[in-house]
Structure formats: structure tokens, C-alpha cells
Amino acid sequence: MDGTTVDSIDSRHLRDVMGNFPTSVVAVTTLGAGHEPVGMVVGSFTSVSLDPPLVSFLADRSSSTLPKILSAQRFCANALASDQEALCRKMAKRGADRFDGVVWEKSPLNNPILDGTVAWIDCTIDKVVELGDHLLVVGRIQDLRVASVKNPLLFFRGGYGDYSSSAQLLLDGLRGW
């Protein structure tokens, strides 16, 4: 097997198998020290607790965006829509101006809310936990909204896809008759 072996699990194999677990695509955003918008794409965003209301995401220790989020002590989780693959690629690109040409407005906590998303959740940072080569960032929800009725952007087996409910598939099938 090629790839790095970590505790006897091959890292390539781990990535390949994990790729079979579909994830949502979320842009985590905040404002940097100079009030400039910063953000990164994560596939690890999840709900944690209802009472208190907590969510979380995992960030690689090597992320250059993570220290900015931690120093702001707040972030907004933007659920990207299926027509926002280009925006996703832009927000995940290293060394690029990720907000060049991106339309956004300030959330109640002064985090960037991206235009055209499915939903957003505005958080203050509640806790940061070191886990292996990642940090688990737990956010306490301060505000949240459904922004549109669009379908979400999904990541699966290394590619992007759309979501179709069985009701939608049925309608599409009927239209085909």
C-alpha cells in the first residue's frame, strides 16, 4: 500500500473510505484583525447540542484561516447551495483572495453571511478541543436563519453533487412521461 501509515491505518485508504460518507459543504467565515472577510470550506460541520445550542467543525492544525477564526472568537457557518460549486472552490483555494467578487453582508455578530446560501448559523466560540491533527471548534449559536429554499451542495467520493428527495425524483419521473 502506498501513503502514510498512521497507527497501521493507511492514510490513502482512510481518505478513500471516508469519501464514501457524504458531507454538507459549509463556508465558515469571520472578520480578520483588519476587519477583512476571511473564510474556509469545511465538510465537518455538524450540530452538537440543542440545550445549550451548540454546533461544531473540525479544522486542520495547518489551516492559516483557523487562527483568524480563533482570535475573532466567532464565526458564521454558511451552508452552500448546489449552484455554488464555483464559490466553494474559491473559498477552499489556498493563497487566493477568497472574497474577490463575492457578495456578502454582516451577520448580527459581524461575520460575513454569503449571498445565495441555503442557511446560516452565527456563533461565538464556546470551546476548542485538540483532536489528533485537527482542532474541534465548538460554537454557541447566537442567531440562525434559513436563507433560501435551494438544494444543498454535497461532497461525495471526491466530487460535488446535488440533493434530490424521493418526491423530487418522482416528479421528475412523471415529467418525463
Ligand SMILES: Cc1cc2nc3c(=O)[nH]c(=O)nc-3n(C[C@H](O)[C@H](O)[C@H](O)COP(=O)(O)O)c2cc1C
Ligand atoms: C469539500 C471540502 C471539505 C473540506 N473540509 C475541511 C474540513 O472539514 N476541515 C479543514 O480544515 N479543511 C477542510 N477543507 C480544506 C479547506 O477548505 C482549505 O483547503 C484549507 O482551509 C486551506 O486553507 P487555509 O490555510 O486558509 O485554512 C475542505 C475542502 C473541501 C473542498
